[in-house]
Amino acid sequence: MPKKYSAIICEGAAEEAIIEILLENHCIFIENDDYLINNGPIKTRGAKEFCDKYMGKDYGSKIDLFRIIDSKNENFNFGSAKYRKIFEEKIEIINVITPPEIELLIIVSEEKNEDFNRSGHSKPSDYCKQKLKLSNVKSYDFVKEYFSDIDKLLYAIKKVHSIKKSKIPNKYRTLYDLLKNEYKK
Numbered sequence: 001m002p003k004k005y006s007a008i009i010c011e012g013a014a015e016e017a018i019i020e021i022l023l024e025n026h027c028i029f030i031e032n033d034d035y036l037i038n039n040g041p042i043k044t045r046g047a048k049e050f051c052d053k054y055m056g057k058d059y060g061s062k063i064d065l066f067r068i069i070d071s072k073n074e075n076f077n078f079g080s081a082k083y084r085k086i087f088e089e090k091i092e093i094i095n096v097i098t099p100p101e102i103e104l105l106i107i108v109s110e111e112k113n114e115d116f117n118r119s120g121h122s123k124p125s126d127y128c129k130q131k132l133k134l135s136n137v138k139s140y141d142f143v144k145e146y147f148s149d150i151d152k153l154l155y156a157i158k159k160v161h162s163i164k165k166s167k168i169p170n171k172y173r174t175l176y177d178l179l180k181n182e183y184k185k
Contacts, residue, residue, distance in 0.1 A: 003035050004035065004059075004061060004062070004063065004064055005035050005036075005037055005059040005060075005061075005063040005064070006030050006035060006036050006037065006063060006064045006065075006066065007036070007037040007038065007042055007050075007054065007063055007064070007065045007066070008030065008036070008040070008041045008042060008065075008066045008068065009041070009042050009044065009045055009050065009065065009066070009067050009068065010041045010042075010043075010068045011045070011067075011068055011069045011070055012070075012102070012138065013138060013139060013140035013143070014102045014103065014137070014138050014139070014140065014143045015041075015068045015070075015098065015102050016041045016043070016140060017140045017141075017143035017144040017147070018068075018102060018105070018143060018147065018153065018175070019040075019041045019068060020040060020041060020144070021144065021147055021148075021150065021153055022153070022175075022178070022179075023036075023040060025150045026180075027150065027154065027179055027180060027183045028178040028179055028180060029178060029179075029180050030064075030066065030178065037054055037063065038054070041068075042054070046076075047076050047083055047087065048080075048083050050065075051083050051086050051087070055086055055090055055091070059090070062089075062090055062091060062092045063090065063091055063092070064092050064094055065091045065092065065093050065094065066094050066096055066178070067093060067094070067095050067096065068096045068098065068175075069095060069096070069097055069098070070097065070098045070099060070100065070101050070102060071097070071099070072097065072099075072169060072172065076093065094173060095171070095172050095173065096172070096173045096174060096175065096177070096178060097168060097169075097172040097173070097174060098160075098174070098175060099164055099167065099168070100122075100123065100124060101123060101124045101125055102143075103123075103124035103125045103127075103128050103137050103138070104116075104124045104160055104164075105147070105153070105156040105157065105160055106124070106128055106132070106134065106137060106146065106156070107124055107127060107128065107132075108156050108159040108160055108163070109147075109152055109153075109155060109156040109159075110132060112127075112131070112132065113159075113163065115131070116131075119131060125137055125138055154179070154183055157175045157176050157179065158176060158184070160174075160175075160176075161174055161175075161176035
């Protein structure tokens with residue numbers, strides 16, 4: 001069976017850093033090869049922009065478009081019927097959710113999940129900034145350095161999955177679901 005093309009769109013800089021680390025370490029079933037459009041995460045988040053920039057080529061079959069988002073309410077605005085038709089014919093959208101925020105990975109890697117739950121902070125990023133004194137927790141550079149040890153990142157992904165798996169709607173995947181089987185252990 002021929003290999004399918006894939007694309008990855010990340011909601012923010014922190015998500016982009018996480019995906020890059022996972023790709024660089026070959027930990028997810030999406031490979032950073034000729035079949036990954038743009039050879040990594042795409043910074044374009046809008047459906048129209050994505051179509052205009054990447055869908056002029058015939059990929060031979062539908063591509064898998066992985067959207068790394070932190071909310072079920074993240075809309076992918078198709079705009080006109082023209083773009084909706086392109087998506088229906090050429091793209092399979094796979095939503096990968098990181099609830100409530102990607103910064104929860106930092107909290108669990110610091111073994112602070114229980115403290116976070118008791119803290120009254122509704123947003124993990126606020127907790128990281130105020131309690132953990134990590135002011136640039138949403139920045140690409142910070143996340144890339146913080147999780148430079150792939151084992152630390154894999155531990156955090158597995159831990160968040162075990163905490164949040166019952167709260168993930170069936171039509172969504174998680175970062176854990178993207179891991180190759182050997183990294184799920």
